[in-house]
Amino acid sequence: xxxxxxxxxxxxxVEDNRTILFRRLQRLGYFNLSEAADGVAxxxxxxxxxxxxxxxxxMMPKMNGIEVLEAIRAADLLEETAVVMISAASETETxxxxxxxxxxxxxxxxxxxxxxxxxxxSVLEKKTLRAEVRRQLDRLERELEIARRQQLAMVTxxxxxxxxxxxxxxxxxxxxxxxxxxxxxxxxxPGIVMVAIGDVSGKGIPAAxxxxxxxxxxxxxxxxxxxxxxxxxRPSEVMALLNEELCKNNESSLFLTLLVGxxxxxxxxxxxxxxxxxxxxxxxxxxxxxxxHPADPPVGVLADMVFTDHAFDFxxxxxxxxxxxxVVEAEDTAGAMYGTARFLAACTAGLDDGSARRIGDxxxxxxxxxxGDAKAFDDxxxxxxxxxxx
Amino acid sequence: xQIVERHHNAVLVIRPTGRLDSSNAPLLDQHLSATIDRGxxxxxxxxxxxDYISSIGxxxxxxxxxxxxxxxxxxxxxxxxxxxxxxxxxxxxxxxxDIYPSVEAATVxx
Numbered sequence: 001x002x003x004x005x006x007x008x009x010x011x012x013x014v015e016d017n018r019t020i021l022f023r024r025l026q027r028l029g030y031f032n033l034s035e036a037a038d039g040v041a042x043x044x045x046x047x048x049x050x051x052x053x054x055x056x057x058x059m060m061p062k063m064n065g066i067e068v069l070e071a072i073r074a075a076d077l078l079e080e081t082a083v084v085m086i087s088a089a090s091e092t093e094t095x096x097x098x099x100x101x102x103x104x105x106x107x108x109x110x111x112x113x114x115x116x117x118x119x120x121x122s123v124l125e126k127k128t129l130r131a132e133v134r135r136q137l138d139r140l141e142r143e144l145e146i147a148r149r150q151q152l153a154m155v156t157x158x159x160x161x162x163x164x165x166x167x168x169x170x171x172x173x174x175x176x177x178x179x180x181x182x183x184x185x186x187x188x189x190p191g192i193v194m195v196a197i198g199d200v201s202g203k204g205i206p207a208a209x210x211x212x213x214x215x216x217x218x219x220x221x222x223x224x225x226x227x228x229x230x231x232x233x234r235p236s237e238v239m240a241l242l243n244e245e246l247c248k249n250n251e252s253s254l255f256l257t258l259l260v261g262x263x264x265x266x267x268x269x270x271x272x273x274x275x276x277x278x279x280x281x282x283x284x285x286x287x288x289x290x291x292x293h294p295a296d297p298p299v300g301v302l303a304d305m306v307f308t309d310h311a312f313d314f315x316x317x318x319x320x321x322x323x324x325x326x327v328v329e330a331e332d333t334a335g336a337m338y339g340t341a342r343f344l345a346a347c348t349a350g351l352d353d354g355s356a357r358r359i360g361d362x363x364x365x366x367x368x369x370x371x372g373d374a375k376a377f378d379d380x381x382x383x384x385x386x387x388x389x390x
Numbered sequence: 391x392q393i394v395e396r397h398h399n400a401v402l403v404i405r406p407t408g409r410l411d412s413s414n415a416p417l418l419d420q421h422l423s424a425t426i427d428r429g430x431x432x433x434x435x436x437x438x439x440x441d442y443i444s445s446i447g448x449x450x451x452x453x454x455x456x457x458x459x460x461x462x463x464x465x466x467x468x469x470x471x472x473x474x475x476x477x478x479x480x481x482x483x484x485x486x487x488d489i490y491p492s493v494e495a496a497t498v499x500x
Binding site for chain 2: 254278295
């Protein structure tokens with residue numbers, strides 16, 4: 001819309017003044033003009049027609065300009081209808097008061113055509129820009145909301161797909177905006193389950209897209225490797241494959257901390273590679289302990305990186321817990337972190353149940369209880385894998 | 391975030407103070423980019439007064455290191471406190487960066 005199509009309401013109790021303003025505005029190119037001879041009529045017009053701009057005289061009988069301005073402000077219409085006060089040059093205090101009340105500008109009487117053109121033009125342009133920004137923001141928010149839903153739909157919550165020997169559960173509570181956490185699990189072949197958990201540096205759309213890329217590469221990479229090589233890949237090989245892909249065109253230096261592992265029934269082992277992620281927590285008998293090795297650098301940092309495989313026994317009745325740092329670093333209202341000690345204790349507390357879902361639910365409930373009313377800053381993601389007792 | 395530049399043993403030393411998290415990271419990112427763009431591609435980042443570093447903070451350091459490498463310069467990190475060092479270790483970044491116990495050590499090293 002060009003600013004000349006703007007609907008302008010001229011309010012002045014002196015007919016001559018209205019006529020002059022009308023003529024000047026028409027000469028400047030504005031054609032969508034209305035007039036009101038007093039404050040009451042002006043307010044009535046604003047409420048029913050929502051003009052883009054009101055040129056409002058201060059001194060008027062019945063209802064003066066300040067009262068009209070206050071009423072427009074009270075009706076919360078100042079964003080839609082800009083107000084420019086018309087005042088004698090001597091009324092400085094009144095002008096200041098009107099600007100405080102939300103008037104955009106003022107026009108001194110008598111009217112100077114150049115000042116009139118400049119002020120009205122700038123007020124209308126500002127208004128157009130603001131409306132445009134608002135429209136863009138609304139669009140962006142809508143798109144972000146859709147992106148977030150898509151992202152959540154990308155991680156699977158169908159836990160009955162890992163075969164009878166395993167029991168898996170995972171949960172993700174995203175922070176407000178789209179984030180970069182991911183988890184995945186699937187049965188690669190009978191008796192072998194892949195699990196993965198990761199966290200992309202940063203937040204927002206770039207992190208979410210990077211996460212989506214990683215998530216697709218992970219599954220496809222494992223299956224393709226197996227088909228081409230005729231054997232299961234080692235976790236370090238999966239990691240290297242992802243790293244090569246994600247290092248390409250990564251100018252913004254996004255990276256992904258990732259833990260990928262395979263649990264094998266035949267070997268009674270869990271083999272994993274850890275690219276900068278928190279160590280896995282092993283649940284065995286009565287205890288929970290973090291299996292700490294020096295981590296390799298995250299995925300996407302440096303091409304040609306060599307990753308290391310680690311392993312621990314993973315027999316019938318054993319379990320393991322993977323989390324993102326959003327869990328351990330979750331802060332309560334006082335800023336205190338959830339912390340590793342409480343995290344390990346909460347892992348142990350669920351052990352007697354033996355079910356992945358119960359361990360995961362209890363853990364997540366404990367973190368959520370810790371956070372309380374504090375705003376979650378980071379995504380909270382966890383994955384629990386158990387070998388069913390034979 | 392406060393960022394101070396000085397010279398030590400004729401080497402440029404950049405010291406960020408405070409928390410390097412998502413709200414502050416862009417400040418340091420701009421500062422380091424400007425430094426590299428103006429041709430200062432050999433410098434030490436003094437982390438002695440850095441209280442906290444998040445993953446986005448790590449990616450700022452990484453991004454600077456990549457740019458410096460392309461410009462055939464050299465960047466070193468010095469004087470990491472316990473907490474920042476732990477983050478570097480857990481995240482595996484300790485293997486990526488050139489890390490020195492002190493600014494002195496970083497500036498005299500060849």
